[in-house]
Amino acid sequence: MQLDLEGSRVFKKLWNNKNYRIIANEGSTRSTKTYSLLQYVMTRCASEKLTITLFRKKGTWLTKTILKDFLEIRDTVFRGLGLHQYYNKTERTQFFPLTGSTISFVGLDDPQRAHGAKQDIAWFNEAMEFTWSDWKQVAQRTTRQILLDWNPNNTVHWIFDRVEKRKDCLMIHSTYKDNKWLEQAIIDEIESSEPTPENIARGTADARHWKVYGLGERCPLQGVIFENVTYINDEDFPAIEDCEIVSYGMDFGFTNPTAIVKCALFKEGLYLHEELYESFLTTLYNYAKPEQRSLQSEMERAEIRKDLEISADPNRPEIIADIKNLGYWINGFNKQLFKDSINYGIQLMNKHTIYITNSSINLKKEQENYKWAEDKDGNQLEVPVKKYDHCWDAVRYWYLKNVATAPGKFVMDEDNNVSKADEWRMDKGTYDFMGDDSARNLY
Numbered sequence: 261m262q263l264d265l266e267g268s269r270v271f272k273k274l275w276n277n278k279n280y281r282i283i284a285n286e287g288s289t290r291s292t293k294t295y296s297l298l299q300y301v302m303t304r305c306a307s308e309k310l311t312i313t314l315f316r317k318k319g320t321w322l323t324k325t326i327l328k329d330f331l332e333i334r335d336t337v338f339r340g341l342g343l344h345q346y347y348n349k350t351e352r353t354q355f356f357p358l359t360g361s362t363i364s365f366v367g368l369d370d371p372q373r374a375h376g377a378k379q380d381i382a383w384f385n386e387a388m389e390f391t392w393s394d395w396k397q398v399a400q401r402t403t404r405q406i407l408l409d410w411n412p413n414n415t416v417h418w419i420f421d422r423v424e425k426r427k428d429c430l431m432i433h434s435t436y437k438d439n440k441w442l443e444q445a446i447i448d449e450i451e452s453s454e455p456t457p458e459n460i461a462r463g464t465a466d467a468r469h470w471k472v473y474g475l476g477e478r479c480p481l482q483g484v485i486f487e488n489v490t491y492i493n494d495e496d497f498p499a500i501e502d503c504e505i506v507s508y509g510m511d512f513g514f515t516n517p518t519a520i521v522k523c524a525l526f527k528e529g530l531y532l533h534e535e536l537y538e539s540f541l542t543t544l545y546n547y548a549k550p551e552q553r554s555l556q557s558e559m560e561r562a563e564i565r566k567d568l569e570i571s572a573d574p575n576r577p578e579i580i581a582d583i584k585n586l587g588y589w590i591n592g593f594n595k596q597l598f599k600d601s602i603n604y605g606i607q608l609m610n611k612h613t614i615y616i617t618n619s620s621i622n623l624k625k626e627q628e629n630y631k632w633a634e635d636k637d638g639n640q641l642e643v644p645v646k647k648y649d650h651c652w653d654a655v656r657y658w659y660l661k662n663v664a665t666a667p668g669k670f671v672m673d674e675d676n677n678v679s680k681a682d683e684w685r686m687d688k689g690t691y692d693f694m695g696d697d698s699a700r701n702l703y
Contacts, residue, residue, distance in 0.1 A: 265303065265337050270296035270434050275303070278405075280430040282423060284387075285409040287434035288476035289450065290442055293409045294326060294385065298333050301381065301407075305354075305361035306341060312363045313379040315398065317389035319367025322352065326385050327365055330354075368394055369515050371540045383407040391517060392418040392621055393538050412478040414628040418621040435476045450474050483631040483640055485606055486614055486652075491624065494617045497533055498526040500568075508535065508564065509658030510572040510590070511650050512579055515539060518555060519650040520564060521623065523658045530612040532655060534620035535562045543582045555579070556586060564588065571661040573653065593657035598664075603642060605656035608664055623651040 267275070270292050274283060285293040301312050316322050334343050334354070346355040352365040366373050368390070378401045384390055387408040395418070399406060408419065424431055436442060436450050452464040453474060459465040471479045500506050506524035513519070520536040542554045564570070566587050572580055574592030583590050595601045616623055629648035633641045 265299060267299060268292040268296050268440070269438050270432060271299050273430075273432050274300040277430050278304075280405070281428035282406045282408070282426060283430045283432065284419065284424055285407070285432045285434065286412050286476065287409075287432075287438075288436050289411065289473040290436045290439055290446060291434035291476060292439045293432070293434050295329060295333070297383065297407055297409055298326070298330055299337065301363060301383065302330075302333060302338055304381075305356045305359060305363060306338065307359065308361070309359045310361045310380045310404075311378070312361070312381040312383065313377050313398075314363065314365050314383040314385055315390075315394075316365075316367050316385050317394075318369045319352075319365075321386075322365045322367060327352065330363075330365075368539075377401060378403070380404045381407065384409075386410060387419060388413065388417060391537060391539065392422065393517070395423070411472060412476060413472050413481065414625065415478045415480050416624040416628045418625070421621060433476060436474065480628050481631050483634070484628065485630050485632060485644055486610065486627055488610065488612075489614045489616060489627055491618055492531075492615045494533070494619050496615075497522075497531055497617055498524055500524075502526060503531075505662050507568040507658065507662060508570040509654035509656070510570050511654040511657070512573045512576045513539065513650060514541070517622070517650050519622070519654045520559070520562065520570070521620075521651050521654045521658070522568075523655055523662075525612075525663055528612060529615055530609060530655075530659075531615045532620065532623060532651075533617045534623040534651060535564060537622040537651065543579050544586075555583070559583075559586075559588070569662075571658040573657060591661075593661045595657075595660075598660060601660060602644065602656070605660050605664070606644070609656065609659055620651075626651050 270285065270287075274296060277283065285297060287293045301314075304310055305312065314322075314326065316326070331347075334347075341356070341358065343354060343356065346357055347353070348355070354363045356362070364373075364377070364379075366377065377398075380403050382398050382402040382405075384395070384398070384407070387410045408423070410419075423429055436447065450473065452459055452462075453466040453470040455465040455467045455470060468479050468482055471477045498506075503524040503526045506522070509521050509523050511519045517537050517539045518541055519534070522533040522535050524531040536558055538553065538558055540553065541558060542552060544556050545554050546552045566589060568589065570583070570588060570590040571593050572583075572590055574580075574595060577592060580590055580592050598604050614627075616627060618624075626648040630652055631645055631648075633643045633645045635641055
């Protein structure tokens with residue numbers, strides 16, 4: 261079989277290291293990492309029998325991104341194999357008749373296909389989207405190799421802590437300069453963000469954009485909501501008996517993860533430890549399907565204490581009732597007690613230094629990615645982006661229920677200024693500041 265294939269440096273490194281269990285591809289925009297990976301898996305399928313599954317976090321994201329590139333390569337580089345007639349559009353699966361190989365494109369929001377699939381090679385496309393739980397579910401069903409690719413747009417991720425340090429993981433770094441086929445107009449556009457004197461004068465310089473998408477280097481987001489954050493060793497989380505307040509916050513999800521965070525107030529510091537961060541959990545055990553993961557089993561595995569209250573998302577009273585019946589001390593946070601509870605909670609929480617344990621992989625990721633929204637001109641708005649907020653919502657429920665309502669804590673006045681309170685009073689679902697006529701009713 262002859263293929264008209266001219267591979268990049270990235271492709272050659274992939275091909276020459278086929279025996280690695282994990283190959284991780286980190287790089288800038290237009291660096292050939294995704295294109296080279298497509299050539300790699302297709303060439304392998306054309307020469308040996310393999311079952312390959314390519315994953316994205318959501319199936320709808322496949323159509324206009326990597327699937328489009330796949331079909332282009334299939335109909336150009338691999339046109340001689342006549343593969344177009346063996347493509348199942350409904351299942352997004354390509355069959356290779358000469359070898360019996362298949363490549364399937366699957367979103368993890370399709371749990372039946374995602375969690376039931378077994379493959380020789382798994383590929384996490386745009387790997388920064390995935391959770392550690394996603395990895396575990398796929399990895400245990402993958403017999404030969406796992407591939408990953410991403411743009412390095414943050415500096416904290418479970419991949420950096422739990423995957424790239426493994427001895428059986430090969431890291432490949434690439435930039436747009438590895439793409440010898442790139443049009444000059446695209447090169448000029450990428451390089452226009454480099455903070456040179458000329459680009460600064462033209463107003464096109466963007467240091468972070470250049471670092472991530474030009475140099476392919478890791479860089480935290482700008483405009484993050486919680487900046488005053490310190491990472492600590494797990495053993496430095498204060499003992500329960502020493503804390504002023506300690507219990508749990510909980511945010512419910514299904515496709516999006518359910519999050520439980522242990523939260524503590526200690527010497528005016530806010531201490532956080534991720535206890536649970538899982539998607540696709542049913543609430544209770546399914547005794548007919550013991551392999552099916554449930555919130556009940558995961559809370560037991562995480563050793564969530566039944567003597568510490570859980571302040572939970574109030575929008576799922578049926579789940580709260582089921583968990584309460586299991587013996588947990590859980591109550592829904594009454595968000596109606598607070599006008600604009602999201603921004604109010606954020607403003608109060610930012611009064612503290614926040615300490616996050618090193619093992620809280622997903623919470624650390626959310627800290628680096630939870631940011632303020634911007635308008636079309638890039639100006640920051642006082643509205644959080646509704647993303648990377650599952651742990652933070654759990655913490656906010658806990659904080660507003662336990663800290664903001666405690667005597668000696670905080671109050672917000674008519675101008676949204678936060679100050680120390682002397683005493684809170686609860687009367688018919690309202691909170692009033694005692695002794696300050698300017699404070700508002702927060703109901």
